[in-house]
Amino acid sequence: MLLVYTKTITPRLRYTFKHVLTRILGISIDFTTKIETFIAHNEVKMSYVKQPLGDEFSVRSHDLLFEQGIGEVEFSIQKWDNTPCFFPTGEKSSIPYDIFAASFYMLSRYEEYLPYVKDEHGRYTAEESLAFKNDFLTTPVVDIWAHKFLEIILERFPDVVSEKRVFEYKPIINIPVAYAYKKRGILRTLGGFATDIVRLKFSRFIERFAVLLGMRDDPFDNFETFIALHKKYQSKAYYFFQIGDYATNDHNISIYKNVFVRLIKNVSDYSKVGLLASYASFSEIKKLKIEKKRLTTTINKPVKRVRQHFNMLNVPQFYRALINLEFTEDYSMGYRDTIGFRAGTCSPFYFYDIGMEIQTPLKVNPFCMQYTGDIESEIFPNEIMKMATEVQKVNGTFVAVFHNVVLSERNMEWKELYVNLLKAYSNETHH
Secondary structure, eight states: OEEEEOSOOOHHHHHHHIIIIIIITOOOEEEEOOHHHHHHOOSSEEEEESSOSSSSOEEEOOGGGGOOSOOOOOOOOEEETTEEEOSBOOTTSSSSBOHHHHHHHHHTTGGGTSOOOOOTTSOOOGGGSHHHHTTOTTSOHHHHHHHHHHHHHHHHOTTOOOOOOOOEEEEEEEESOSOSSTTOOHHHHHHHHHHHHHTTOHHHHHHHHHHHTTSSOOTTOOHHHHHHHHHHTTOOOEEEEOOSOOBTTBOOOOTTSHHHHHHHHHHHHHSEEEEEEOTGGGTOHHHHHHHHHHHHHHHTSOOOEEEEGGGOOOTTHHHHHHHHTTOOEEOOOSOSSSOSOTTSOSSOEEEEETTTTEEEEEEEOOOSEEOOSOSOTTTHHHHHHHHHHHHHHTTOEEEEEEEGGGGSGGGHHHHHHHHHHHHHHGGGOOO
8 A cells, every 4th residue: 555645635635646546556545644654654655745754755746736726827848758747846756747736637627617718519629728739639648647657656666566457448329310311200301301402412312212212221220230340349339329309409319209219228238328418408407307317218227327419518517417417427528529638538537526626426438539520531540549559558448439320331431440449459348
């Protein structure tokens, strides 16, 4: 066990040390504010203070973990070997940066509490973030810092017991619309034909017609293909169904249609299923509550997992709403149109509510890429495979968000990427 000496044990400090040392590195820890207890401890120990007591293993503390609320934070981004880092510590510190304060800044989404320019949907964008501005968005810095810390402490204490984690690959399947053309009702179907004509999308008109006559499969109905693929590679996907009412940004078929109910039940028999919260539910918590109840009734199991449609994530309001509705896992932490690690990590972490200064029971599963069709296709396969390799090096969890359309013939490059990721990483994933 590693004993940490510090002047004050704050909720922020406890949260961050537990995450970095115990969850990422598998090192059990304890804290003390008593110098005598620290000195008498003959096993692994470190101090987290402004000035070390003597020549012990010490990290010079930044003020961030001892403050409350939000304030201005100054940055000087530097390189630690090849990894960007901030909050330098000076010569008397055993490591050159206060990775604990830096990790808290990233994990708590501190910067998302500060004023920022929202996009047209009211979202926080990658361009606003410290990681984007300093070119480390595609690097899981928190996990890399933790592993660098482990190397240095092992030099001082070779007997440190660290339980190695196992790399995991988690593909997420977003289902905002289960079928492209089927089961949409007469008015929506006629409207679809009219739109195809007005927009001169004649190939779409023909495809729609062929599907409705039963001459072609619906391009979004790839669920059997997903089952077969995942059986082949002995892996599981996580499916998130949108079952909100039809609206401007929510276009799924009605949850009251038997074919849709059967589909959700069928998928929930062999996979983990969660709620893709509708765009409309973002501003109306009552709608989120109704959607959760609908899905619970449909699959006859508790619904614990949730993602926000369009990645409409605002911190801390949305997470507080999830906690109130007793969701325990969120999969919205990432950017819709940019690849990278929004919270600087590839490890699941508990949401820390800065407004209340507590660690909440909500587990955040960050993703680093989402299929939207907006990401430039020349870049994505190499960049994504590179990120997967980075995650593998630190035994993290690689979460990639796809769309049920990804296996259709319309998206050959994305289909290839989906299969390549399964080939490369499924056998290493332990379920």
